[in-house]
Amino acid sequence: xxxxxxxxxxxxxxxxxxxxxxxxxxxxxxxxxxxxxxxxxxxxxxxxxxxxxxxxxxxxxxxxxxxxxxxxxxxxxxxxxxxxxxxxxxxxxxxxxxxxxxxxxxxxxxxxxxxxxxxxxxxxxxxxxxxxxxxxxxxxxxxxxxxxxxxxxxxxxxxxxxxxxxxxxxxxxxxxxxxxxxxxxxxxxxxxxxxxxxxxxxxxxxxxxxxxxxxxxxxxxxxxxxxxxxxxxxxxxxxxxxxxxxxxxxxxxxxxxxxxxxxxxxxxxxxxxxxxxxxxxxxxxxxxxxxxxxxxxxxxxxxx
Amino acid sequence: xxxxxxxxxxxxxxxxxxxxxxxxxxxxxxxxxxxxxxxxxxxxxxxxxxxxxxxxxxxxxxxxxxxxxxxxxxxxxxxxxxxxxxxxxxxxxxxxxxxxxxxxxxxxxxxxxxxxxxxxxxxxxxxxxxxxxxxxxxxxxxxxxxxxxxxxxxxxxxxxxxxxxxxxxxxxxxxxxxxxxxxxxxxxxxxxxxxxxxxxxxxxxxxxxxxxxxxxxxxxxxxxxxxxxxxxxxxxxxxxxxxxxxxxxxxxxxxxxxxxxxxxxxxxxxxxxxxxxxxxxxxxxxxxxxxxx
Amino acid sequence: xxxxxxxxxxxxxxxxxxxxxxxxxxxxxxxxxxxxxxxxxxxxxxxxxxxxxxxxxxxxxxxxxxxxxxxxxxxxxxxxxxxxxxxxxxxxxxxxxxxxxxxxxxxxxxxxxxxxxxxxxxxxxxxxxxxxxxxxxxxxxxxxxxxxxxxxxxxxxxxxxxxxxxxxxxxxxxxxxxxxxxxxxxxxxxxxxxxxxxxxxxxxxxxxxxxxxxxxxxxxxxxxxxxxxxxxxxxxxxxxxxxxxxxxxxxxxxxxxxxxxxxxxxxxxxxxxxxxxxxxxxxxxxxxxxxxxxxxxxx
Numbered sequence: 001x002x003x004x005x006x007x008x009x010x011x012x013x014x015x016x017x018x019x020x021x022x023x024x025x026x027x028x029x030x031x032x033x034x035x036x037x038x039x040x041x042x043x044x045x046x047x048x049x050x051x052x053x054x055x056x057x058x059x060x061x062x063x064x065x066x067x068x069x070x071x072x073x074x075x076x077x078x079x080x081x082x083x084x085x086x087x088x089x090x091x092x093x094x095x096x097x098x099x100x101x102x103x104x105x106x107x108x109x110x111x112x113x114x115x116x117x118x119x120x121x122x123x124x125x126x127x128x129x130x131x132x133x134x135x136x137x138x139x140x141x142x143x144x145x146x147x148x149x150x151x152x153x154x155x156x157x158x159x160x161x162x163x164x165x166x167x168x169x170x171x172x173x174x175x176x177x178x179x180x181x182x183x184x185x186x187x188x189x190x191x192x193x194x195x196x197x198x199x200x201x202x203x204x205x206x207x208x209x210x211x212x213x214x215x216x217x218x219x220x221x222x223x224x225x226x227x228x229x230x231x232x233x234x235x236x237x238x239x240x241x242x243x244x245x246x247x248x249x250x251x252x253x254x255x256x257x258x259x260x261x262x263x264x265x266x267x268x269x270x271x272x273x274x275x276x277x278x279x280x281x282x283x284x285x286x287x288x289x290x291x292x293x294x295x296x297x298x299x300x301x302x303x304x
Numbered sequence: 305x306x307x308x309x310x311x312x313x314x315x316x317x318x319x320x321x322x323x324x325x326x327x328x329x330x331x332x333x334x335x336x337x338x339x340x341x342x343x344x345x346x347x348x349x350x351x352x353x354x355x356x357x358x359x360x361x362x363x364x365x366x367x368x369x370x371x372x373x374x375x376x377x378x379x380x381x382x383x384x385x386x387x388x389x390x391x392x393x394x395x396x397x398x399x400x401x402x403x404x405x406x407x408x409x410x411x412x413x414x415x416x417x418x419x420x421x422x423x424x425x426x427x428x429x430x431x432x433x434x435x436x437x438x439x440x441x442x443x444x445x446x447x448x449x450x451x452x453x454x455x456x457x458x459x460x461x462x463x464x465x466x467x468x469x470x471x472x473x474x475x476x477x478x479x480x481x482x483x484x485x486x487x488x489x490x491x492x493x494x495x496x497x498x499x500x501x502x503x504x505x506x507x508x509x510x511x512x513x514x515x516x517x518x519x520x521x522x523x524x525x526x527x528x529x530x531x532x533x534x535x536x537x538x539x540x541x542x543x544x545x546x547x548x549x550x551x552x553x554x555x556x557x558x559x560x561x562x563x564x565x566x567x568x569x570x571x572x573x574x575x576x577x578x579x580x581x582x583x584x585x586x587x588x589x590x591x592x593x594x595x596x597x
Numbered sequence: 598x599x600x601x602x603x604x605x606x607x608x609x610x611x612x613x614x615x616x617x618x619x620x621x622x623x624x625x626x627x628x629x630x631x632x633x634x635x636x637x638x639x640x641x642x643x644x645x646x647x648x649x650x651x652x653x654x655x656x657x658x659x660x661x662x663x664x665x666x667x668x669x670x671x672x673x674x675x676x677x678x679x680x681x682x683x684x685x686x687x688x689x690x691x692x693x694x695x696x697x698x699x700x701x702x703x704x705x706x707x708x709x710x711x712x713x714x715x716x717x718x719x720x721x722x723x724x725x726x727x728x729x730x731x732x733x734x735x736x737x738x739x740x741x742x743x744x745x746x747x748x749x750x751x752x753x754x755x756x757x758x759x760x761x762x763x764x765x766x767x768x769x770x771x772x773x774x775x776x777x778x779x780x781x782x783x784x785x786x787x788x789x790x791x792x793x794x795x796x797x798x799x800x801x802x803x804x805x806x807x808x809x810x811x812x813x814x815x816x817x818x819x820x821x822x823x824x825x826x827x828x829x830x831x832x833x834x835x836x837x838x839x840x841x842x843x844x845x846x847x848x849x850x851x852x853x854x855x856x857x858x859x860x861x862x863x864x865x866x867x868x869x870x871x872x873x874x875x876x877x878x879x880x881x882x883x884x885x886x887x888x889x890x891x892x893x894x895x896x
Contacts, residue, residue, distance in 0.1 A: 019790050020705055026697035027706070030719045030764070033757050037729060040736040098632035106626060108401060118637050124811075124876060125643075126818030128847045129869050132854050133643045136650070136862055166639055186438035190498065192399060194451035194505055195428030195613065199622030204450065209441050220724065227726025229821035230847065234854055254728050254821070261731075261825045267740075279732045283725065290724035294717075302441040303487070425615055456612035505611065 041283055044276030051270055057277065063240035063251075065260065065271050072274065074281055076240040080157065080250035081282075084232055085225035087161020087246055088168055092221060095165075096172025097214065103173070104180035105202050123170035127231040134163035134235040151247055155237030158246040163231045168221040175220065179213020180206050183302075212300035216293040223289035227282060229254035253282045347372040347509060347539045348393055348430075353407035354567075355388045357400065362388045364567040366407070368558055370509075375531055375540045377554035377576065379547060381591070384560045385568025386543045390511050392416075393541065394430035395423035411509070428455055431507035435514040437494035439486030439501075444469075444478050447486040447497055451505035464504055472500035473530050492523025499530065503538070510534070512542040516549065528553045547592060551580050559588045647873075650866035659867055663833040664849070668860035673868050675832045676849040679748060680817050680875070682838050683845060686752035687759065687816045692809050694756075695763030699805075702764070703771040704793050723761040730758040731822030739826060746827025748838040751845070754822050759812040766808025770801040803891040810883040814876050820847035846872040 049057070052072045060073020103115055139159040143152050152158065183206050191201045207214070237249030238259055251259070257275055265271045346369035355363040363385035370376050378386045391397040392405050395416060409416045416426050428451075439447050448465045457464060465482070469475040474496040478489070486497050495515055502510055512531075516524040531540055531553055544550050550557055557579040559572045572585045583589040654668070662672025698719075706712035734754030744750040774797050782792035798805075820828075829842045830852025836843035844852075846868055853865035 013788070016788055016790050020701075023697045023701035023705055026694045027701040027715050027764075029694055029698065029757075030722055030761065031715065033722060033733070033760070034718055036737060037725065037733050040733055041729075044736070095632045095636060098629045099636065102629035102633055106629060115633055118633065118640060122636065122640055124814065124818075124880070126820070126847055126872060126876070128818075128820050128850050128854075129643075129647070129873070132850065132862075132865060132869060133646065135854060136866075137642065137646045166636075169636065184438070186434060186436055187440060189396065189399070189432075189434060190438040190440065190501075191450070193394065193396060193427055193432035193434075194454070194501065195424050196451075196454050197424050197618050197622045199625045200454050200618065202625075204454070205440055223724055227728065229726070229728045230851065234851070254726065257728055257732075258821070258824050276732065279729055283729050286724060286726055286729075287721070290721050294720070422615060422619075424619075425613070428611075428613060452611070454613075454618070456614050457610060458612060459610040 037283065041276055041280040044273050045280045048270070048273035048277040051273070052277075061242040063256075065256070065274055066263065070270070072277075074253075074278065076242050077251060077253045077256055077278060078281065078285075079242045079244075080236065080240060081226055081252040081254070081285075083157045083244065083246065083250060084160040084164055084236060084252055085222055087158060088164035088225040089218065089222060091162060091165030092169040092172050092225075093218060096169045096217070096221070097176055099169070099173040100176035100180060100214075101202055104177045105198070105206065119170040119173050122166065123174075127167060127228060128234075130163045130167055130231040131234040134159050134231065138162055139235065147247065153237075153247075153249055155235065155239075155249040156247050157236055157243075157250045160232040160236035160250075160252070161246065163235055164225045164228050167228060167231055168224050171221045171224060172217045175217030176210065176214045179210040179217070182213070183209045209302045212297050212302065215300065216297045219289050219293035219296060223286045223293070226289070227254065227286050229258060233258045253278050257282075345372045346370060347412060348541070349410040349413075350389075350392075351408040351410065353389070353392060353405060353409060355385065355392060355397070356402075356404045356406070358402040361565065361567045363560075364563070364565075364569050366570050368570060368573055370539060370541055371556060372539050373535055373537070374555040375535050375542065375553060376556040376558060377550035378541065378543045378558050378560065379545075379550045379591070380560035380568065380571075381562065382545070383566075383568075384562045386560055387513050389560070389568070390513055390541060390543050391432075393509070393511055394427045394432055396427070396432060398423050428505055429507050430509045430511060431502035431505065432511040432513065433495070433498050433502055433515045436518050437491055437498055439489070439494050439497050441485060441487055443483045444486050444489070444497060445482040448501050448504050451501060455505055457505075468500040468504040469497075471503055471534070472496045473526065473533070474500055490523070492519050492526055495519060495523070495527060496530065499527075499534075503534070507538070509539045509541065512540060514543050514545060517545060524549070547580075547594075551576060559583075559585075559591060561587055561591070644873075647866045647869050650863050651870045654863050654867040655870060659864070660871070664831055664844075665833075668858070668864050671853075671864050673846065673849055673871060675835055676844045676846045676868065677871065679828075679832070679836045679843045679845040680872075682748050682836065682843075683752045683755060684813050684817045686749070686838070687756050688809065688813050690753065690756040691760050691763045691812065695760055695809065695812075696767050696805055698760075698764045699767030699771055700793055700798075703768055704789065704797065719761050719764050723765060726821075727758055727819055728821040728825070730754055731825030733757065734822055735825045745840070746842070747840055748836055748843045751823050751826045751828065751843065752838075754826055755816040755819060758819065758822060759816045762812045762815060763809055766812065767801070767805045770804025770808065771797060773804060774800045803887045806886045806890060807883045810879055810886065814879040817845070817879075818847060818872065818876065820845070820851055823848055824851075846875070 057072050057074050059075065060071065061075045061079075062071045062073045063076035064071040099115070099119060103112060107115060139152075139154060139156065143156065143159055187205050187209060188201050191205045196204070232252050233255045236252060236255055238251055238255065239249040240251040240256065241248065243250065256278055260271055260275045348370040350366050350368045353363065353366045354361055366389060378390060380386050388397065392409055393411075393416075397403040397405070405417055411426070411430065415421070440450060442450070445465055448468050449461055452461060452464055466475060469478060474493060477493055478497075486494065489497060499510075516527050519527065528549065531542070534540060542550075542554065554576045557574065557576040558570055559579060560568050560570050562568050572579065572583060572588045574584070579588060580592050583592060659672045660677070661674050662670065663675050664673070665671040702712070702716060706715070731754065734750060734757070738744045738750035738753050739746055778796050778800055779792055782796035787795070823845060828848040829844050830849055832842050832844040850865050850868045850872065853861045853868065
């Protein structure tokens with residue numbers, strides 16, 4: 001045989017390699033963002049801790065940044081944040097999971113075309129709108145008549161929790177629905193073939209098989225609830241305190257950051273730096289929850 | 305192979321399965337045992353059954369009787385509606401939204417599609433094993449105990465699990481790993497686990513939808529031996545693509561094919577040995593000799 | 598309900614209690630329907646409440662005037678303009694970067710540790726609270742790069758915020774392109790970039806464009822980071838993108854909602870109607886773009 005006349009060993013053209021580099025750079029923007037967030041938070045947080053003992057910060061339960069004498073016990077803000085997040089989860093877990101089951105197991109395609117947009121619309125409403133709704137409707141027209149005007153004020157953790165609960169319900173519903181849909185049809189058929197009712201199939205086969213995704217959705221929703229700002233800032237008040245009473249006015253970490261940003265706070269002042277310390281705390285909490293949700297998915301995933 | 309239909313059946317009250325519900329009247333045929341063409345008592349009879357998905361007719365005008373405690377094979381080319389027909393016998397196709405059955409499917413003389421008949425109750429009595437082994441992502445023990453638990457089994461669960469696994473010829477393989485996931489077993493073991501799971505609720509009929517198509521030859525042979533063992537207590541109906549399997553494992557064979565309208569119909573029913581050695585119909589002969597399909 | 602005669606087997610110890618199980622199942626189904634009904638009711642009440650409050654204030658004067666300390670004369674023109682400017686800049690910035698990053702991750706990245714890091718990083722970024730991006734923008738764009746509290750700084754901050762959303766949507770769209778499309782291009786002697794740019798990208802375009810438009814909607818509804826980037830609620834002139842004060846709709850809503858007087862709640866509601874209308878327009882746009890771009894795509 002004679003030699004092949006066409007070279008099969010051509011080098012990749014330069015243009016191709018430049019394109020690949022550029023694409024890589026675009027993908028790396030995310031890493032730069034992450035590093036930027038960490039660097040910015042760390043820098044000012046360290047500055048803050050040069051002035052305030054980290055031990056006092058993380059163990060103190062009294063927070064007063066704008067009124068002297070100042071006090072930097074972040075637990076007052078953390079507890080307010082967690083209180084709101086827990087109330088939100090108490091509302092969103094049942095609502096979100098029931099909606100997910102309806103969509104994944106019961107709904108005909110026609111029902112889906114009605115139900116899906118409801119969830120997507122709620123998910124797409126700007127969160128400030130939900131905050132407005134909490135302030136002007138839920139607090140005065142739902143909670144006050146329900147609990148009595150003497151028992152709950154204009155601002156409360158409960159109103160914040162309800163608003164955030166509405167907000168995170170679509171998140172739980174959509175991730176849980178996906179994970180229920182990923183359960184193979186064969187498993188459902190196997191259970192039906194043994195005389196299981198639809199509910200038994202859902203509860204004893206689909207739900208356990210989808211549990212990793214369901215747990216992950218709940219953790220992500222918790223992370224979202226902790227980091228939510230505009231929906232709570234109008235509703236919960238501005239009173240940082242360690243309390244488990246949902247009818248009390250509280251302040252979340254995010255609401256504090258808003259408060260300090262709106263006020264006339266000089267750059268370099270301790271109040272300004274406290275914004276970063278609270279930001280770091282918030283970032284760490286959500287970061288750990290996000291990692292945890294990923295770990296739960298990997299650890300408890302059912303391989304079919 | 306079809307029987308003469310008796311006159312209009314009298315309505316008889318049926319007892320409710322759980323003893324709580326008020327008795328609902330359903331129609332049932334007179335319960336005198338009527339021998340089918342092969343001389344055995346029928347447990348499942350299909351009377352002029354047609355199956356529809358929406359407006360598409362997948363199976364038309366089927367009249368067959370399935371004899372008790374025998375193995376009946378349903379053979380025929382792909383897409384001829386074998387699985388659809390099998391799935392009408394425990395109302396599995398009710399799960400398909402557009403599906404509809406015409407005609408009557410009689411189980412012990414009662415019409416499974418009569419008003420008031422609950423598919424959930426039907427499926428407990430007519431079990432099913434699927435093409436792809438589908439153990440639940442639970443332990444071996446919980447897989448077998450699943451059916452008995454939901455169906456309110458009152459006896460000793462450990463005994464029932466062991467008995468079911470023994471009858472499915474799986475006990476020796478798994479007796480030391482009852483707590484392990486059923487999905488960790490080999491394909492053949494998984495399928496035997498699914499059979500164990502099915503017989504744990506003591507059905508009368510076991511439907512098998514190509515149970516060996518995902519298995520290697522050795523596992524296939526084990527399942528066939530198991531079927532021969534199980535027919536002492538159960539009636540087995542198996543859909544298979546594998547003609548050797550039908551010839552080896554079944555007593556009766558039903559041959560289906562597809563008409564020009566793409567609807568499946570039954571061409572011929574008979575003793576397996578007769579179908580494979582002396583088919584009456586030309587289409588059957590072409591199929592079993594490998595010239596078609 | 599159940600109408601099958603008892604099993605013929607004599608020793609059956611099964612008590613299926615079908616009636617009770619059916620009732621449980623029905624109750625559960627009822628709970629599912631009730632959950633959806635409650636969500637629907639909430640949504641309806643929210644919309645009705647907002648519209649009823651907004652109705653007296655919504656008129657042409659409201660849309661075309663600057664804010665005022667007297668609610669009757671207040672308007673949201675600067676906020677609308679600010680929102681549109683930010684929306685456009687965010688789209689222009691995130692579209693190329695987001696799509697390029699997605700192309701790299703789907704079409705180029707090998708399974709190395711660095712690519713896995715890129716991927717994990719993006720999903721983690723999507724979970725970072727928006728207000729943290731505000732802190733980043735404040736420190737980097739406003740102060741370190743000395744842009745000051747401007748539209749530009751705000752838009753770049755929001756771009757970083759929604760970039761992960763754009764990337765994830767684009768990755769999904771690219772992954773949905775069947776493998777045969779790629780092999781078909783390769784079989785014709787295409788290089789990798791030719792394959793991507795002429796075969797995969799057009800096929801993924803409907804999904805990508807929808808993702809970008811919805812991400813823009815997300816960006817213009819976002820207020821938390823902008824509070825740190827110095828958005829004001831009282832801006833009486835039309836904002837210049839690179840200098841001077843600015844405001845946007847969600848910030849305007851927040852500012853008015855923060856005031857106790859009913860009239861301010863009313864104009865806040867009116868501004869909500871405007872932003873919801875804007876969201877609706879963007880969603881409709883996404884649907885139209887998807888329909889137009891996918892005319893020739895069928896698999």
